[in-house]
Amino acid sequence: MSFKDQIAFVRQHIRRNRLRVFMTVLAATMGTAFLIVLASVGFGLQKTIKDDILSNQMVTQIEVYSEDMTDAKTDAMKKIGHVETVVHRKQLVPMALGELEGHTGSMNTYFTDFKDEQASGFKLAEGRFPEKPGEVIVGSQFAEQLIDESKELEEGEELATYEGKVIGQTFTFSFEGRNDENASAAWPFTIVGVKEAPGKDWAFDGYLYLDESFMEEMESAYAAASKDRSEEEDMPFTNSQVNVYADDLANVKSITQALKDDGYAVYSVSEEIEQIDVFFLALKAGLIFVGTIAILIASIGIFNTMTMAVTERTREIGVMKALGAGPKLIQRLFLMESAWIGLVGTVIAVVISYGVSFAANAVLPIIVDAALGGETGDSFEVTFSVIPWQLVLIASAISLTVAMISGWRPARKATKTDVIGALRHEL
Amino acid sequence: MIEVKGLSHSFRVGKKGKETEVPVLKELSLKAKDGEIVSIVGRSGSGKSTLLHILAGFLQPDTGRVLVDGTDLTAMNEAQRAAFRLERFGFVFQNFQLMPGLTAFENIELPLTLKGVPAPERKRKVEELMESTGLAAIRGHYPNELSGGQQQRVGIARALITEPPVIFADEPTGSLDSETEQDILNLILSLNRKYGITFVIITHDDEVAAIANRQYRMHDGELTEGGLRHVV
Numbered sequence: 001m002s003f004k005d006q007i008a009f010v011r012q013h014i015r016r017n018r019l020r021v022f023m024t025v026l027a028a029t030m031g032t033a034f035l036i037v038l039a040s041v042g043f044g045l046q047k048t049i050k051d052d053i054l055s056n057q058m059v060t061q062i063e064v065y066s067e068d069m070t071d072a073k074t075d076a077m078k079k080i081g082h083v084e085t086v087v088h089r090k091q092l093v094p095m096a097l098g099e100l101e102g103h104t105g106s107m108n109t110y111f112t113d114f115k116d117e118q119a120s121g122f123k124l125a126e127g128r129f130p131e132k133p134g135e136v137i138v139g140s141q142f143a144e145q146l147i148d149e150s151k152e153l154e155e156g157e158e159l160a161t162y163e164g165k166v167i168g169q170t171f172t173f174s175f176e177g178r179n180d181e182n183a184s185a186a187w188p189f190t191i192v193g194v195k196e197a198p199g200k201d202w203a204f205d206g207y208l209y210l211d212e213s214f215m216e217e218m219e220s221a222y223a224a225a226s227k228d229r230s231e232e233e234d235m236p237f238t239n240s241q242v243n244v245y246a247d248d249l250a251n252v253k254s255i256t257q258a259l260k261d262d263g264y265a266v267y268s269v270s271e272e273i274e275q276i277d278v279f280f281l282a283l284k285a286g287l288i289f290v291g292t293i294a295i296l297i298a299s300i301g302i303f304n305t306m307t308m309a310v311t312e313r314t315r316e317i318g319v320m321k322a323l324g325a326g327p328k329l330i331q332r333l334f335l336m337e338s339a340w341i342g343l344v345g346t347v348i349a350v351v352i353s354y355g356v357s358f359a360a361n362a363v364l365p366i367i368v369d370a371a372l373g374g375e376t377g378d379s380f381e382v383t384f385s386v387i388p389w390q391l392v393l394i395a396s397a398i399s400l401t402v403a404m405i406s407g408w409r410p411a412r413k414a415t416k417t418d419v420i421g422a423l424r425h426e427l
Numbered sequence: 428m429i430e431v432k433g434l435s436h437s438f439r440v441g442k443k444g445k446e447t448e449v450p451v452l453k454e455l456s457l458k459a460k461d462g463e464i465v466s467i468v469g470r471s472g473s474g475k476s477t478l479l480h481i482l483a484g485f486l487q488p489d490t491g492r493v494l495v496d497g498t499d500l501t502a503m504n505e506a507q508r509a510a511f512r513l514e515r516f517g518f519v520f521q522n523f524q525l526m527p528g529l530t531a532f533e534n535i536e537l538p539l540t541l542k543g544v545p546a547p548e549r550k551r552k553v554e555e556l557m558e559s560t561g562l563a564a565i566r567g568h569y570p571n572e573l574s575g576g577q578q579q580r581v582g583i584a585r586a587l588i589t590e591p592p593v594i595f596a597d598e599p600t601g602s603l604d605s606e607t608e609q610d611i612l613n614l615i616l617s618l619n620r621k622y623g624i625t626f627v628i629i630t631h632d633d634e635v636a637a638i639a640n641r642q643y644r645m646h647d648g649e650l651t652e653g654g655l656r657h658v659v
C-alpha cells in the first residue's frame with residue numbers, strides 16, 4: 001500500500017469519527033500548549049536576567065594578567081579564534097598632577113589605543129575621540145577629583161570641587177615635583193570627550209585617557225626630569241592591564257582556556273554566567289517536566305480513542321487482514337492515526353502558545369505596573385515569556401513521542417486481531 | 428492447484444485449566460485443480476468453515492500441509508501468509524464483509540490499493556470490472572445503501588479485481604433469496620469459464636454444490652469425495 005493511500009485511508013477513518021478525534025486533538029493541544037507556555041516563562045526570565053547582565057558589556061571581557069606584558073603578546077592574543085579585540089591599557093605609575101582653573105588633583109592616567117577601545121564598546125557620553133596630539137578623554141567623574149585647595153574649609157563643608165564643564169577645557173598635566181626649569185615635564189591637554197558613565201553605580205571613573213602614541217614622549221621627559229633622583233629607579237613607568245573581548249559570550253570559555261594554556265592568569269565572568277545558565281537549565285527542565293505531565297494526561301485520551309477505534313473496527317481489520325494486509329501495515333495505519341492526532345494537536349498548540357506568550361508579554365507588565373502603583377518606572381523591562389525554536393522542538397518531540405507511545409498498544413492490539421473472530425464480529 | 432494432505436485440527440474449549448479438546452478436522456485430504464470449481468457440502472458444525480480458514484491461511488492446522496502450487500502455506504509466518512493471500516487468493520463471504528466506510532467502487536478497489544497498484548490503473552481496472560459485472564450504476568453507493576445481492580456482487584468483484592488464480596467462497600449465497608442465488612451462481616460459473624479461476628465453494632446447499640466439477644462432502648470432520656449429483 002503506497003504512503004499516499006495509507007494517508008487517504010487514515011483520513012477516511014478520522015472523518016468517520018470527527019467529534020471523537022476532535023476532542024482528542026483538543027486534549028493533546030491543551031497539554032502541549034500548557035507545556036510550551038509554562039516553559040516559556042523559564043526562557044523569558046532567563047532572557048531578562050541575561051539581557052541585564054549582558055547590557056553592561058562586561059560579560060565578553062576576559063582580564064589577562066602577566067608579569068611582563070608586551071604589545072607583541074597582546075597582538076598574539078588578537079589572533080586567537082573568536083577574539084573581537086584586545087585592549088592593552090598602560091596605567092601610569094608615577095604620581096601626576098592636573099590643574100584646571102585653580103583646581104588641582106592627582107591624575108589616574110591610562111595610555112591606550114582608542115581604536116581597540118572603541119571596538120570593545122568604549123563609548124563617549126559627549127564629545128569625540130582625540131584626533132590631534134594633546135587631545136584627551138576623561139572619565140565621567142573626572143571633575144570631582146579637581147579641588148580648589150586655596151579655599152579654607154569650614155567644618156562640615158564639602159570640598160570645593162571643579163563645577164564647570166570639562167569638555168573643551170585645557171588643563172595642565174605635570175609630574176609631581178619634577179616641573180623645574182631645566183627639564184620641563186608638563187603638558188597642556190584639551191579635553192575633547194567624556195567617557196560614558198559606568199553601568200554600575202558604585203564604579204568610579206575619574207580616569208584620564210591618553211593615546212598610547214604619547215607614552216614614549218612622556219616617558220623620556222619624565223626620565224630626563226628625574227635623572228638625579230635614584231630612589232625610584234626600580235619603579236616601572238606603567239603597569240599593563242589587558243582585556244580580551246570575545247565576539248560572543250558563548251566563546252568566552254574557549255578563549256579563556258586558550259589564554260590559560262598560554263600561561264596567562266585569567267579572569268572572566270563567563271563562570272558566573274555559566275552558573276546562571278545551570279540554574280535556568282534546571283528551572284526549565286523542571287517546568288518542561290511539569291508540562292510533560294499535562295501531555296501525559298492528554299495521552300490517556302489518545303490511548304482511549306485509539307483503543308476504541310481498534311475495537312470498533314475489529315471487523316474491518318479482520319477483512320483487511322483476510323484480503324492480505326500484513327500486520328505491519330495494520331500497525332502503521334493505526335500509528336499514523338495517533339501520530340496525526342499528536343501532530344495536529346502540536347501544530348495548533350504551537351500557534352496558540354505564541355499567541356498566549358505575545359499577549360502575556362503585552363499585558364502582564366501593564367498589570368504589574370498598575371498593581372505596584374506605577375512605581376516600576378522606565379527600567380521595568382521584564383520579558384515574561386519567550387518561546388525559542390528549541391522549546392518548540394522539545395515540546396513537539398515530547399508530544400509526538402507521547403502520542404506514538406499511547407497509540408502503540410492499541411496498534412499492537414489491532415495487529416493481533418484474529419481474522420476468523422473478527423469476521424464473525426457483528427457491528 | 429491446491430493439495431491438502433493429512434490435515435487435522437482440534438479446538439480447545441472450556442475454562443482455563445479444564446479445557447477439553449474438540450477434534451474438528453480429522454486426517455483429511457483434498458485436491459483442487461486449476462480451473463476447477465470445488466464444492467464442500469456438509470451440515471452445520473461439520474467443520475467446513477474451519478477447513479476453509481486453514482486453506483486460506485487464517486488458521487494454522489495442528490497437523491498436515493496445505494500446498495498451493497507446491498508452496499507450503501503452513502510453513503509460512505503470518506506476514507508471509509498475508510502477502511501470499513494478497514497475491515493468489517480472493518475471498519467471498521456469506522455476510523459480504525464490505526468496508527462500511529468505503530463506497531462500492533472503493534471496496535472493489537481495496538485489494539489493488541493494498542497491493543500498491545497506482546491510482547490511475549486501479550481506476551481503470553475497477554471501472555472495467557464494474558461495467559462487466561453490471562455494477563456501474565452503484566459505484567458511489569455505500570454498503571448500507573445496497574441490497575444483499577448487490578453487496579455480494581460487489582464482494583465477488585472485490586475478490587476478482589486482483590485476478591487471483593483461486594477464489595474461496597464461504598456460503599456465498601447463504602444470505603440471499605433463491606433467485607438472487609441463481610444470479611450469483613451464474614456469475615461464478617461465467618467467471619470460472621472466462622478467466623479459468625479456481626473456486627472453492629463451501630455450502631450446505633446441494634443446489635449450490637451442484638455447479639462444481641469436484642464435490643466433497645464433509646461429515647463430522649471427515650471429508651469424502653463424490654457428490655450426490657453429477658457435474659452439469
Ligand SMILES: Nc1ncnc2c1ncn2[C@@H]1O[C@H](COP(=O)(O)OP(=O)(O)OP(=O)(O)O)[C@@H](O)[C@H]1O
Pocket residue numbers: 438439440449451469470471472473474475476477478631
Ligand atoms: N474458535 C473455535 N473455538 C472452539 N470451537 C470452534 C471454534 N471454531 C469452530 N469451532 C467448532 O468447530 C466445529 C466446526 O465449526 P465450523 O465453523 O467449521 O462449522 P461449519 O461447518 O462451517 O458450520 P456452519 O455451516 O454452521 O457454518 C463446530 O463444532 C464449532 O463449535
Ligand SMILES: [Mg+2]
Pocket residue numbers: 475476477
Ligand atoms: Mg461455516
